[in-house]
Amino acid sequence: NWTMVNIAEESIEAVRAQVGDRRAICGLSGGVDSAVAAALVQRAIGDKLTCVYVDHGLMRKGESEQVEKDFVAATGVNLKVVDAEERFLDALAGVTDPEEKRKIIGREFIRVFEAAAREISADGDVEFLVQGTLYPDVVESGGGTGTANIKSHHNVGGLPDDLQFELIEPLRTLFKDEVRALGEQLGLPGEIVWRQPFPGPGLGIRIIGAVDRERLDLLREADAIAREELTRAGLDRDVWQFPVVLLADVRSVGVQGDGRTYGHPIVLRPVSSEDAMTADWSRLPYELLERISTRITNEVREVNRVVVDITSKPPGTIEWE
Ligand code: XMP
Numbered sequence: 001n002w003t004m005v006n007i008a009e010e011s012i013e014a015v016r017a018q019v020g021d022r023r024a025i026c027g028l029s030g031g032v033d034s035a036v037a038a039a040l041v042q043r044a045i046g047d048k049l050t051c052v053y054v055d056h057g058l059m060r061k062g063e064s065e066q067v068e069k070d071f072v073a074a075t076g077v078n079l080k081v082v083d084a085e086e087r088f089l090d091a092l093a094g095v096t097d098p099e100e101k102r103k104i105i106g107r108e109f110i111r112v113f114e115a116a117a118r119e120i121s122a123d124g125d126v127e128f129l130v131q132g133t134l135y136p137d138v139v140e141s142g143g144g145t146g147t148a149n150i151k152s153h154h155n156v157g158g159l160p161d162d163l164q165f166e167l168i169e170p171l172r173t174l175f176k177d178e179v180r181a182l183g184e185q186l187g188l189p190g191e192i193v194w195r196q197p198f199p200g201p202g203l204g205i206r207i208i209g210a211v212d213r214e215r216l217d218l219l220r221e222a223d224a225i226a227r228e229e230l231t232r233a234g235l236d237r238d239v240w241q242f243p244v245v246l247l248a249d250v251r252s253v254g255v256q257g258d259g260r261t262y263g264h265p266i267v268l269r270p271v272s273s274e275d276a277m278t279a280d281w282s283r284l285p286y287e288l289l290e291r292i293s294t295r296i297t298n299e300v301r302e303v304n305r306v307v308v309d310i311t312s313k314p315p316g317t318i319e320w321e
Contacts, residue, residue: 001181001185004178004181004182004184004185005185007174007178007182008040008043008182008185008186011040011044011170012040012043012044013044014170015040015041015044015045015168015170016044016045018128018168019041019044019045019048019127019128019168021048022048022125022127022128023048023049023050023124023125023126023127023128024041024045024048024049024050024126024127024128024129024130024168025049025050025051025052025117025120025126025128025129025130025165026038026041026049026050026051026052026129026130026131027051027052027053027054027113027129028051028052028053028067028071028079029200030053030059030063030064030066030067030192030195030198031132031195031197031198032132032176032179032180032183032192032193032194032195033132033133033134033171033179034130034131034132035067035071035132035183035188035192035193036132036171036179036180036182036183036186036188036193037130037131037132037168037169037170037171038051038075038077038130038132039071039074039075039077039183039186039187039188040170040171040182040186041130041168041170042075042076042077043186047078049077049078049130050078050079050080050120050126051077051078051079051080052079052080052082052113052116052117052120053067053068053079053080053081053082054082054084054109054112054113054116055081055082055083055084055085056084056085056088056105056108056109056112056202056204057084057085057086057088057089057213057216058088058105058201058202058203058204058211058216059202059203060198060202060203060220060223060224060227061220061221061223061224062224064081066189066191066192067079067081067192068081070189070191070192071188071189071192074187074188074189075186075187075188080116080119080120082112082115082116084108084112085213087108087112088104088105088108088204089211089212089213091104091105091107091108092104092105092204092210092211093210093211093212094210095210095211096209096210096249098205098321101201101204101205101211101321102201102205105200105201105202105204106200106201109200114163117163118163121163126165127165127166128165128166128167128168129165129166129167129168130167130168130169130170131167131168131169132169132171132179133169133171133172134171134172134174134175134176134179135171135172135173135174135175136175136176136275138172180193180194194236194237196236196239196240196241196242197240197241197276198241199319203216203219203220203223205319205320205321206219206223206243206244206245206246206319206320206321207219207245207246207248208245208246208247208248208249208250208320208321209246209247209248209249210248215246215248218246218264218300218301218302218303219244219245219246219266221296221299221300222244222246222266222296222300222303223244225292225295225296225299225300226242226244226268226292226296227242229288229291229292229295230242230270230284230288230292233285233288235284235288238272238282239270239271239272239282239284240271240272240273240274240276240279241269241270241271241273241276241279241318242268242269242270242271242282243267243269243318243319243320244266244267244268244269245266245267245269245309245320246264246266246267246303247264247265247266247267248264250264250265251263251264252265252304252305253304254297254304254305256297256304261304262304263302263303263304263305264302264303264304264305265303265304265305265306265307266296266300266303266305266306266307267306267307267308267309267320268289268292268306268307268308268309269281269308269309269318269319269320270282270284270308271313271318273313273318276318278312278313278314279312279313279318280312280313281308281309281310281311281312284308289308292306293306
């Protein structure tokens, strides 16, 4: 794809000119935007870029490994991984209110990222922060170049004054489909390039009720089954997002084997959409829904019921929280 080759080369040149021999950091979220931005800047300045991946323990099955292994293998990027699961789970203990969860996750994320940025800066000043801002983000925020705040996949504010960076935003003129094409051009793994949008607070807002490790593990298993079967059916690129939600505070009666069970329901929420502002529930084939339901109830302990959400947005939102 010639256009993409040109866009990639021009952007790499522009970043090189902007940064010179100074240093930059980039926060990876597991999403396509930050991954493509980081890969591009890595091509431009190599080891002078350090990426930070905060593992908050709220990711889906295999996603942290995708960043820590596959992304690094594909790009050769310098990566600092911060395992912060325990810290996030402690902070979230007992919290059920969705906005409260978001606030806590956002706050902890900033703190952990800040500490990592300070550590990286300690051996030589870091002057730039790479962000995966896309053209629609630029338009939405009124078009100005912002001061350095971590791109709000957590919808939270900026870094403290002593950690001010100049921004590198190599995707500022691009739309999502162009970013994916660029990601392919840069040799990124398909699982990252074609990843569906995933909220910053992760599975934390897909557990209705308080978040703990056991519940996260249940949800991760159910979610992995749904994703695997969707992909196997060849429909993963037709569905905009497919939240799988654990109703952790609800129990219903079931019968499994020769016993009565009293377990949790899982909600499947596949939607089609253009921009997440409105959405329609996806009419997935019955056979696919049946396979997902059978596998989840057979393979996921404590889950004895699977339901499908057939609400459009509006009035429903895509996420349950
Ligand atoms: P709703 O649920 O409002 O979601 O229909 C619209 C889109 O936004 C995503 N979403 C979030 N993304 N932080 C994020 O980065 C959040 O707190 C958050 N909440 C919802 C959601 O996945 C969908 O794509």
